[in-house]
């Protein structure tokens with residue numbers, strides 16, 4: 001999918017733009033992935049499609065990734081915008097950009113949140129908590145980094 005521009009920032013999903021250190025810096029701002037190690041983060045990037053917001057100097061100020069079967073379901077994860085860049089519409093622009101990738105975001109969309117429901121309601125998500133099923137990681141997956149393979 002092509003890059004797009006929003007308020008002087010670039011929205012992109014070109015893999016060469018995503019630096020592990022920058023992804024980890026943004027994830028450190030989240031309550032769910034602040035302790036995620038480099039190996040696990042690298043692997044999570046490899047098996048999902050990343051989308052980012054990039055400042056004019058090229059550094060990443062917003063990130064999310066989508067896991068998808070490209071036919072019936074897709075899952076948005078790790079949505080985060082840098083502290084100093086929040087409230088400018090970048091988060092919404094990034095989510096919209098990812099959702100416009102129709103090869104990836106096709107079928108039922110899913111995500112987990114209890115803090116940013118209002119943002120996702122703007123793009124058509126609705127609360128379905130009573131129907132949502134989640135399978136927690138197995139205990140050995142919770143405390144060990146993901147293997148390289």
Ligand SMILES: CC(C)(COP(=O)(O)OP(=O)(O)OC[C@H]1O[C@@H](n2cnc3c(N)ncnc32)[C@H](O)[C@@H]1OP(=O)(O)O)[C@@H](O)C(=O)NCCC(=O)NCCS
Pocket residue numbers: 029030079080081082085086087088089090091092093112113114115116117118119122
């Ligand atoms: C949630 C987050 C990505 C929003 O990014 P952002 O760039 O500040 O959001 P935007 O400026 O694009 O907001 C767009 C709209 O969504 C709304 N919105 C943003 N964050 C929201 C939140 N946490 N709850 C409810 N609505 C929210 C805004 O009010 C705004 O609506 P408006 O245009 O009517 O005023 C950012 O606050 C963040 O990184 N938070 C920490 C990580 C996190 O909680 N991620 C989401 C968990 S799934």
